[in-house]
Amino acid sequence: MKRKLNWNIGGILFVGLSLMMLAISCKAKKEMLSHSFALGDSAFLLDGKPFQIISGEIHYPRVPREAWRARMKMARAMGLNTISTYVFWNLHEPEKDVFDFSGNNDIAAFVKVAQEEGLWVILRPSPYVCAEWEFGGYPYWLQNEKGLVVRSSEPQYLSEYKKYINAVGKQLAPLQVNHGGNILMVQIENEYGSYGKDKNYLALNEKMFRDAGFDGLLYTCDPAQDLAKGYLPGMLPAVNGLVKPAAVKKLVRKYHNGKGPFMIAEWYPAWFDWWGTPHHTVAPASYAGELDSVLSSGLSINMYMFHGGTTRGFMNGANDKENTPYEPQISSYDYDAPLDEAGNPTEKFRIFRSVIEKHLPEGETLPPIPASKSAISIADIQLTKRTYLADALPEPVKADTPVTFEDLHQAYGYVLYRTIVDGDKTSTLKIDELRDYAIVMVNGQPQGVLDRRLGQNTLNVQLPAGRDTLDLFIENLGRINFGPNLLKNKKGITRKVLLGGQELKGWSMYKFPFNNVNDFKWKAVNGHNRGPVLLQGIFSVNKVADTYFDMTKWGKGVIWVNGHHLGRYWSVGPQQTVYLPAEWMHTGDNTVTILEELKDNRRVVHTIDHPILDSLQK
Known part of the structure; x- marks a missing residue:
C-alpha cells in the first residue's frame, strides 16, 4: 500500500513536470515567432531592421472566401509584402448585440491565410471605413438609438463602439506581430480630419483600441489638407493621396516631432464608379513613375485598391456632398485596379510588378504570376x-403615416408602401424626402418611377373611378458613406406623401429585405x-x-x-x-x-x- 502510494506521487510529479516543460517550450516557441515592429526616425523597424511596406488593399467581404488565398498569391507575385483591409462593423454586428465572424466574415481566417502566404497585414477597424460601403461601415440600427451621434464623444455611440471594438479585439488582437501574428499595425478612425477636429474624441479611440487588446503600433491616416485636424499627437500620422516624396516627408515631420517614418496610407492608381456616370480608368504608365519615385525615396505605401472585387448584397454606399446629387455606387468594385474584378492580373499589374522588381533586396526574386482564371459563356x-411581389406580400405593418426602414427594423432591400385613395382624376403625387427610388403603381399597374439621383419627387398619376390602391415600391440604393450627411441616412419615405397637395394617411408597409429567396x-x-x-x-x-x-x-x-x-x-x-x-x-x-x-x-x-x-x- 505504501509502495503504491509512493508510485502515484511520483507519477503525479512526473506528469506535472512534463506539463510545465511543455508550457515553457510553447512559450519559448511563441516568443521566438514573435516580432517587434516599431517606428524609426525615418523608416519602420521590423525586428530592429529598416522595413519598407509595399502594401495593397483587399477587402475580405468583396472576395469569396474560397478565393482569398488565390488573391494573396497574386499580391505576392506583384511584389507586395503586405495587404491592408478595413473591418466592417455592419457585417459583424448586423443587429444590436448580434455578432457574426463566420463564413466570408471570418476576418481572423483572412489574416491567417495572409500569414501562410508570406504577407504582413495592416488592419483598419476604424469603425468608420468610408470604402464606398453602406453607411461607411456603420450598422443601420445605430440610427434607432435616439440621440446617438456617430464619430463623436456622445455616450451612446461610445458604448456601442466599445462593444464592437472589443469583439474585434477578441478575434484579431492575438494576431498582432508582437504576439506571433502578422498584423504590423492598426489604424484608429479613418480620415477623421475630413470630418472633424476633436482631439479628445481621437484620444478616446486610442484608449478603446488599447483596452480591446491592440497593444502594438497604432496610427492615423488623413488626406494632406486635413492631416492637421485628423492626427493624434504622439501617434504616427500617415498621409492619403499625396505622392511627392518630399512633400510627404515635410508634412509628416511637421506633425511628428520632426521625424518619420513616412507612409502613404492610400495611394490611388484608379477610382470607383457610381450609377449613371462613365467608368473611371487611369492609364497605368502614368502612375508607374509615381510608384517608382515613392519606392526610390524609401517611403512605405499602400495602394487603394490592389484588388477591388465586388460589393455584393446591398452593401454599396453613396456620396451626397454639398452642391452635388446623391450618387449611389455600383456593385462592381473593379476600381480599374491591378487585379480586375475577377482577380486576374491586368496591364497595370504587370507594369507595377516591373517597378517593384527594381527595388527588391539583392538576391530576392518574385514568384511567377499565377495563371488567369478561365471564363465562359453559358447557353441562354x-x-x-x-412570382410577382404583389402576389407575395408578407404581413403588413400599419401606421397612419409612412414608416422608415429603420423604424421597421429593416436594414436593406425594399419596402412596398400601400394606401387607398379616391380616384376618377389625374393628380400630382409628391414624396417628401424619398430615399431612394420609387416605382409608382395604381391598382397594380406601374405608372412611373421617381429617382433621388435626379432630384425627382413628383409624378402625375392616372386614377380610375372608385377607390384605388396606390403602391410605392421603395428601394434603399445605399446609405451615404462620406461627409456630414452620415447623420441623415434613414431610408424609405422619411416624411410624408402628398396627392394633389393633400397628405395621404392610412399606410400599410410590406417588408422585402430579401435576406434569402427561398421563401x-x-x-x-x-x-x-x-x-x-x-x-x-x-x-x-x-x-x-x-x-x-x-x-x-x-x-x-x-x-x-x-x-x-x-x-x-x-x-x-x-x-x-x-x-x-x-x-x-x-x-x-x-x-x-x-x-x-x-x-x-x-x-x-x-x-x-x-x-x-x-x-x-x-
Whole structure:
C-alpha cells in the first residue's frame, strides 16, 4: 500500500513536470515567432531592421472566401509584402448585440491565410471605413438609438463602439506581430480630419483600441489638407493621396516631432464608379513613375485598391456632398485596379510588378504570376418560374403615416408602401424626402418611377373611378458613406406623401429585405405588366468557370445564384454585367434568381465571358 502510494506521487510529479516543460517550450516557441515592429526616425523597424511596406488593399467581404488565398498569391507575385483591409462593423454586428465572424466574415481566417502566404497585414477597424460601403461601415440600427451621434464623444455611440471594438479585439488582437501574428499595425478612425477636429474624441479611440487588446503600433491616416485636424499627437500620422516624396516627408515631420517614418496610407492608381456616370480608368504608365519615385525615396505605401472585387448584397454606399446629387455606387468594385474584378492580373499589374522588381533586396526574386482564371459563356438560361411581389406580400405593418426602414427594423432591400385613395382624376403625387427610388403603381399597374439621383419627387398619376390602391415600391440604393450627411441616412419615405397637395394617411408597409429567396412560392411564367417580379431558372455546367450575366437589355434589379447575392444591375450603367465567380457554381444544376423591377417581360438571361463596365444608357 505504501509502495503504491509512493508510485502515484511520483507519477503525479512526473506528469506535472512534463506539463510545465511543455508550457515553457510553447512559450519559448511563441516568443521566438514573435516580432517587434516599431517606428524609426525615418523608416519602420521590423525586428530592429529598416522595413519598407509595399502594401495593397483587399477587402475580405468583396472576395469569396474560397478565393482569398488565390488573391494573396497574386499580391505576392506583384511584389507586395503586405495587404491592408478595413473591418466592417455592419457585417459583424448586423443587429444590436448580434455578432457574426463566420463564413466570408471570418476576418481572423483572412489574416491567417495572409500569414501562410508570406504577407504582413495592416488592419483598419476604424469603425468608420468610408470604402464606398453602406453607411461607411456603420450598422443601420445605430440610427434607432435616439440621440446617438456617430464619430463623436456622445455616450451612446461610445458604448456601442466599445462593444464592437472589443469583439474585434477578441478575434484579431492575438494576431498582432508582437504576439506571433502578422498584423504590423492598426489604424484608429479613418480620415477623421475630413470630418472633424476633436482631439479628445481621437484620444478616446486610442484608449478603446488599447483596452480591446491592440497593444502594438497604432496610427492615423488623413488626406494632406486635413492631416492637421485628423492626427493624434504622439501617434504616427500617415498621409492619403499625396505622392511627392518630399512633400510627404515635410508634412509628416511637421506633425511628428520632426521625424518619420513616412507612409502613404492610400495611394490611388484608379477610382470607383457610381450609377449613371462613365467608368473611371487611369492609364497605368502614368502612375508607374509615381510608384517608382515613392519606392526610390524609401517611403512605405499602400495602394487603394490592389484588388477591388465586388460589393455584393446591398452593401454599396453613396456620396451626397454639398452642391452635388446623391450618387449611389455600383456593385462592381473593379476600381480599374491591378487585379480586375475577377482577380486576374491586368496591364497595370504587370507594369507595377516591373517597378517593384527594381527595388527588391539583392538576391530576392518574385514568384511567377499565377495563371488567369478561365471564363465562359453559358447557353441562354430560360427563366421558367416567376412570382410577382404583389402576389407575395408578407404581413403588413400599419401606421397612419409612412414608416422608415429603420423604424421597421429593416436594414436593406425594399419596402412596398400601400394606401387607398379616391380616384376618377389625374393628380400630382409628391414624396417628401424619398430615399431612394420609387416605382409608382395604381391598382397594380406601374405608372412611373421617381429617382433621388435626379432630384425627382413628383409624378402625375392616372386614377380610375372608385377607390384605388396606390403602391410605392421603395428601394434603399445605399446609405451615404462620406461627409456630414452620415447623420441623415434613414431610408424609405422619411416624411410624408402628398396627392394633389393633400397628405395621404392610412399606410400599410410590406417588408422585402430579401435576406434569402427561398421563401417565395413559384408559378409558371405568364402574364406581365404587374410590377416588380422574381424570375427563376436552372442552368447546368460540366465544368465551373467564371461568367458574367449580361443585363444590357434588362431594366433594374438584383441577381442571386445558388443563394449567393451577386449584386445589383441597372441599365443606366456604366456596369451592364453581374459577375458570377466560379467558386459559387458547381457542376450540374445551378439556380439563378432575378428580381426585375422594371421590365417584367424578360424570360431569358444571357451570359458572356467578359465584363461590361463602361456602357451608359439613357
